Amino acid sequence: MRVCSSASYYLQVQAGHFGDGRHNASDWSPRHCWLPLLVGVSLTAAVPDRLAWNAFSPAALQEARAGGRPVFVDFTAAWCLSCQVNERVVLHDAAVERELTAKHYIMLRADWTRYDPEITALLHSVGRDGVPTYVVFPSQPDSKALVLPELLTRSEVLNALGHSGT
Numbered sequence: 001m002r003v004c005s006s007a008s009y010y011l012q013v014q015a016g017h018f019g020d021g022r023h024n025a026s027d028w029s030p031r032h033c034w035l036p037l038l039v040g041v042s043l044t045a046a047v048p049d050r051l052a053w054n055a056f057s058p059a060a061l062q063e064a065r066a067g068g069r070p071v072f073v074d075f076t077a078a079w080c081l082s083c084q085v086n087e088r089v090v091l092h093d094a095a096v097e098r099e100l101t102a103k104h105y106i107m108l109r110a111d112w113t114r115y116d117p118e119i120t121a122l123l124h125s126v127g128r129d130g131v132p133t134y135v136v137f138p139s140q141p142d143s144k145a146l147v148l149p150e151l152l153t154r155s156e157v158l159n160a161l162g163h164s165g166t
Contacts, residue, residue, distance in 0.1 A: 050097055051091075051100060051101070051107050053074070053107045053108070054106065054109070055108070055109060055111070056073060056109060056110035056111070056118075058122070061073070061108060061122075061137070064108075064137075065141045066141060068139050068140070068141065069105070069106050069139060070103060070137060070138055070139040070164050071106045071107075071108060071136070072100060072105045072107050072108070072134070072136055072137075072161070073109075073110055073133075073134070074107070074108070074109050075112055075119065075122075075123060075128070075131045075132065075133035075134070075135070076111060076112065076131055076132060077111065077112045077113040078111075079113065080131045080132055082131075082132050083131055083132040086132055086134075086151065089152075090157055091157075093154050093157075095154065095158060096154060096157050096158060096161070099158055100161065103162075103164075105161070112131050126147050127147065128147065132152075133147065134147070134148040135147050135148070136160045136161065137164070138164040139164070143164075146163070146164060148160055
């Protein structure tokens, strides 16, 4: 396990996780570093992204919701190994991609690699303090957002998309 922990720590340091003045090496937690080994996912192999992801901004989220479009927000970071596994195993799943496209979801990617304050504010508004976080905003603007678990499964995502899409 020491190799895995060292690799995860190295990725977080390289991504600037501890260089922002608010975090240091004692903040690091290896709680999910075993996940890629468990599921046998290569985190270095390129995976084609067939979905039209847009960069998150509060304005983009507000515009999509005001227009009656369902929104899927992927809060992620380059140093987050669990995020990378969820993306490759679940978000790139053909059935998940079909459902997102068929239900006309606006897909927003909130890159928290450098701890953007607007992204942090939205994370806190949905009761989360970090990544990975996945939020489904229904097409009805007054409906409550659905926060998915940190470790995704295909069935959980499909269920959430089925209940929240147009």
